[in-house]
Amino acid sequence: MGALDEGHLDAELENRVKLGFLELRLGDDSDTAVIEDAVKVLLQGLGEDPNREGLRKTPLRVAKAFREGTTGYQQKVKDIVQGALFPEAGLDGGLGHAGGAGGLVVVRDIDLFSYCESCLLPFKVQCHVGYIPSGQRVVGLSKLSRVADVFAKRLQDPQRLADEVCRALHSSIKPAGVAIFLQCWHIQFPTMENRTISSKVDMQGWAQISFCSGSGVFENENSDAWGDFSTLLMLSGVKMERNFKQYSSQCWCPSKPLEAVACTGHSSRILSKAGLGHPQPAMIAAVTSILCSLGEDPLRKELVGTPQRFLQWLMNFKRCNMEVMLNSFNNGKTSPCNFSLMRKKTGGDDHWDQNRIHSELNLPFWSQCEHHLLPFYGVVHIGFSYHEGAKTIERYILDSIVHFHGCKLQVQERLTRQIAETVASMFGGGVMVVVEANHICMISRGIEKVASSTATTAVIGRFSTDPSVKAMFLQSISNSRV
Amino acid sequence: MGALDEGHLDAELENRVKLGFLELRLGDDSDTAVIEDAVKVLLQGLGEDPNREGLRKTPLRVAKAFREGTTGYQQKVKDIVQGALFPEAGLDGGLGHAGGAGGLVVVRDIDLFSYCESCLLPFKVQCHVGYIPSGQRVVGLSKLSRVADVFAKRLQDPQRLADEVCRALHSSIKPAGVAIFLQCWHIQFPTMENRTISSKVDMQGWAQISFCSGSGVFENENSDAWGDFSTLLMLSGVKMERNFKQYSSQCWCPSKPLEAVACTGHSSRILSKAGLGHPQPAMIAAVTSILCSLGEDPLRKELVGTPQRFLQWLMNFKRCNMEVMLNSFNNGKTSPCNFSLMRKKTGGDDHWDQNRIHSELNLPFWSQCEHHLLPFYGVVHIGFSYHEGAKTIERYILDSIVHFHGCKLQVQERLTRQIAETVASMFGGGVMVVVEANHICMISRGIEKVASSTATTAVIGRFSTDPSVKAMFLQSISNSRV
Numbered sequence: 001m002g003a004l005d006e007g008h009l010d011a012e013l014e015n016r017v018k019l020g021f022l023e024l025r026l027g028d029d030s031d032t033a034v035i036e037d038a039v040k041v042l043l044q045g046l047g048e049d050p051n052r053e054g055l056r057k058t059p060l061r062v063a064k065a066f067r068e069g070t071t072g073y074q075q076k077v078k079d080i081v082q083g084a085l086f087p088e089a090g091l092d093g094g095l096g097h098a099g100g101a102g103g104l105v106v107v108r109d110i111d112l113f114s115y116c117e118s119c120l121l122p123f124k125v126q127c128h129v130g131y132i133p134s135g136q137r138v139v140g141l142s143k144l145s146r147v148a149d150v151f152a153k154r155l156q157d158p159q160r161l162a163d164e165v166c167r168a169l170h171s172s173i174k175p176a177g178v179a180i181f182l183q184c185w186h187i188q189f190p191t192m193e194n195r196t197i198s199s200k201v202d203m204q205g206w207a208q209i210s211f212c213s214g215s216g217v218f219e220n221e222n223s224d225a226w227g228d229f230s231t232l233l234m235l236s237g238v239k240m241e242r243n244f245k246q247y248s249s250q251c252w253c254p255s256k257p258l259e260a261v262a263c264t265g266h267s268s269r270i271l272s273k274a275g276l277g278h279p280q281p282a283m284i285a286a287v288t289s290i291l292c293s294l295g296e297d298p299l300r301k302e303l304v305g306t307p308q309r310f311l312q313w314l315m316n317f318k319r320c321n322m323e324v325m326l327n328s329f330n331n332g333k334t335s336p337c338n339f340s341l342m343r344k345k346t347g348g349d350d351h352w353d354q355n356r357i358h359s360e361l362n363l364p365f366w367s368q369c370e371h372h373l374l375p376f377y378g379v380v381h382i383g384f385s386y387h388e389g390a391k392t393i394e395r396y397i398l399d400s401i402v403h404f405h406g407c408k409l410q411v412q413e414r415l416t417r418q419i420a421e422t423v424a425s426m427f428g429g430g431v432m433v434v435v436e437a438n439h440i441c442m443i444s445r446g447i448e449k450v451a452s453s454t455a456t457t458a459v460i461g462r463f464s465t466d467p468s469v470k471a472m473f474l475q476s477i478s479n480s481r482v
Numbered sequence: 483m484g485a486l487d488e489g490h491l492d493a494e495l496e497n498r499v500k501l502g503f504l505e506l507r508l509g510d511d512s513d514t515a516v517i518e519d520a521v522k523v524l525l526q527g528l529g530e531d532p533n534r535e536g537l538r539k540t541p542l543r544v545a546k547a548f549r550e551g552t553t554g555y556q557q558k559v560k561d562i563v564q565g566a567l568f569p570e571a572g573l574d575g576g577l578g579h580a581g582g583a584g585g586l587v588v589v590r591d592i593d594l595f596s597y598c599e600s601c602l603l604p605f606k607v608q609c610h611v612g613y614i615p616s617g618q619r620v621v622g623l624s625k626l627s628r629v630a631d632v633f634a635k636r637l638q639d640p641q642r643l644a645d646e647v648c649r650a651l652h653s654s655i656k657p658a659g660v661a662i663f664l665q666c667w668h669i670q671f672p673t674m675e676n677r678t679i680s681s682k683v684d685m686q687g688w689a690q691i692s693f694c695s696g697s698g699v700f701e702n703e704n705s706d707a708w709g710d711f712s713t714l715l716m717l718s719g720v721k722m723e724r725n726f727k728q729y730s731s732q733c734w735c736p737s738k739p740l741e742a743v744a745c746t747g748h749s750s751r752i753l754s755k756a757g758l759g760h761p762q763p764a765m766i767a768a769v770t771s772i773l774c775s776l777g778e779d780p781l782r783k784e785l786v787g788t789p790q791r792f793l794q795w796l797m798n799f800k801r802c803n804m805e806v807m808l809n810s811f812n813n814g815k816t817s818p819c820n821f822s823l824m825r826k827k828t829g830g831d832d833h834w835d836q837n838r839i840h841s842e843l844n845l846p847f848w849s850q851c852e853h854h855l856l857p858f859y860g861v862v863h864i865g866f867s868y869h870e871g872a873k874t875i876e877r878y879i880l881d882s883i884v885h886f887h888g889c890k891l892q893v894q895e896r897l898t899r900q901i902a903e904t905v906a907s908m909f910g911g912g913v914m915v916v917v918e919a920n921h922i923c924m925i926s927r928g929i930e931k932v933a934s935s936t937a938t939t940a941v942i943g944r945f946s947t948d949p950s951v952k953a954m955f956l957q958s959i960s961n962s963r964v
Binding site: 053054057083086087088089090091095096097098099100102103104105106107108109110111133138140141142145224227228231232234235236371411412413414416417420421424431433434436439441442449450451452453454455456457458459460461463464467470471474475477478481 | 565587593898903918934
């Protein structure tokens, strides 16, 4: 009795997305080429030169990332679960519930990444799975995670993700019931309002919403089974909100109009709505061709506006848009574009007050990795020497400099250097910049190093020549974390 | 200028382990078959039937896990880094350091798993990499993680791992210097002494040691460069101990004799040393054949005793050894094998005091997953009804029951049920058991869900019929976590 019920697995378990018109094979070179061509169109639309070093291999990297991130289209739940169903005795009849008969089994804190079908940006998922075995049949614990991953690695909506995982596990294990609880985090679009929400390198700037799905004894959300599941999640620090079904997918993705107030810090006012970047029809066609090459139907209801929404995000990083935007942002206050003017105001000679090391910490930023066309985000710390008698540099000016250099295709090392150079050119003297970031390309792609974070530094003037000044500034960042 | 310095990559960068006698191709079926045969010998040596359901596919699973966990033998650093070296301007000459010239770049908290070459058990690594670019050349940030993974996916010693990653990055990026800081956790062997150290599902029971390696400006551990690196790690909560080189590999792996006192909770008194299980020569030959099939030289100095040490661990889980051990463990106190006797002492009728729900929480356990021959470990919570006038069940008795059922090839669902059944057969009445665990097979193999944890339950009698009693017990576990 190798794999129980092999013959009884529902046809539904085949679980390839029902496209009707296209079935993909992994590693199909012609599909990869389609994505590469599309990415070249996007780069040109952003005002970039696709042949410049740094971007030359970006189309290939993006194509690989899209294909790696959507391998779920090629996987069948049946292949994963069959051979991993084990006969496991339950407690003697009438005695109680355990083993293969009624003892709740839970796998908590499964880290997943998925692609939002509404805007094509990845979203992070913390997945918690519970099921109650029946028929003296249990499934290998790691398979709960693998099945969840099959559905995560597709273009998804979180509620559908929860429902699909629930349904697939129920059909394949045939248990008394399956419970799925997902905590999902969606990248926020950088708007003027939410740019300052995040104060450290974490997911504070992300919209977080929870979703659940239940079958069998978990169909009723108020059942004891849900209560037990919820308590076992609590043991690993996961708090399950009640009434979690109130969130609609309308308010989940920041690219869609806000229709409910439940999302934390959500805003639909996108930079590109300020009239800064309008995608060309060729770009929309390019994104549509990416959808097709992934095996999706671009006419599926949920995908109809996806190319526009993805481009709405991407156009935030169009070259040369920022001057216009920053001018309007500052509402007539000192324009951060007139950096040289400001320098004049703060004095020009080189007599620095040795004791005046000023620092502005935790300036939030967003940027777009030019190697993978995926966001990286985090905080910038700036330390600088004040000229004696110089007037204070206001935080909003530094904030604008950070935003100016962040809002384009970037690499973190260059961003760090450019911020340092700009601050030095404005105010002269010593400058140190530390950029701490999370890279979506590092956590959502093949290597999936979810916990990893990066830090880059640039030092100018006395920060470069005097190690104690540098150490003092680094220490001040450290102190701010306590 | 696609990939900088392609022509200058050292021959060392080829970086296949220098075996001289065997080069592996990934997915070599004959090597997989060798491991499968070896695992069958091991299962028989453990007194198991390799054909019983649950074990039937274990040889294949173990073979796949070994091959997935040692793919580093087939990977070349050159393939990873070349094409990911980008020209990146530094700050203008003399001004300072940043970008491709002297600005420290750090990737923190890279989760890795490796196999201990001393005992073949996996160990967990939190890897932190820093480098200072030179020659206007930076490497894609994700490549630092990928290169570290190449060396982690081999049989390793942590100091050599640190040194190899450092050397490989230095030769390929040609920077001003590379710093590697590794925090490593090795599974402890379950000894009588350390069985009670761990009080919750975390890595408290693991031996933790840190290792570092530096090149170029990081060669001197007291340099400013190390100071900066250390502060940037501190920003993400990583405290770098000084004098970390004092730990020798002698005391790192619990299978080796203790020669230093630096390891937390380390003990070399292994269960099998109590004369409980002696591996047969056929088992030693089997493990040796696994080493060969991975492409390693079993005569390499560090590997000479590895088969014996691996078996020393494995024999802890030999069937039918436990009675002997528990008798000696209890030193003449009530033997947990005489469960029926004890039941008699505590009375036999069915008149229970409804208010006396007693619980023993956080009983630590170790077990060995029968599907993957890898450890799982964690804590057991037991709730039970007391018979009126019955004397208190002492914790050490429950502890012994947990240990009795843990120390064999197991699955978590069965372990949970067996503990519940035994407690019920001893004391009658209602019982609830919750087992919370981490599975090495879930975090070190393909799916690498590092943060995931599992929970299984069994309920008997009033815990099964009265949801409020069950909820009360679950709540008491939850309260104990605060």
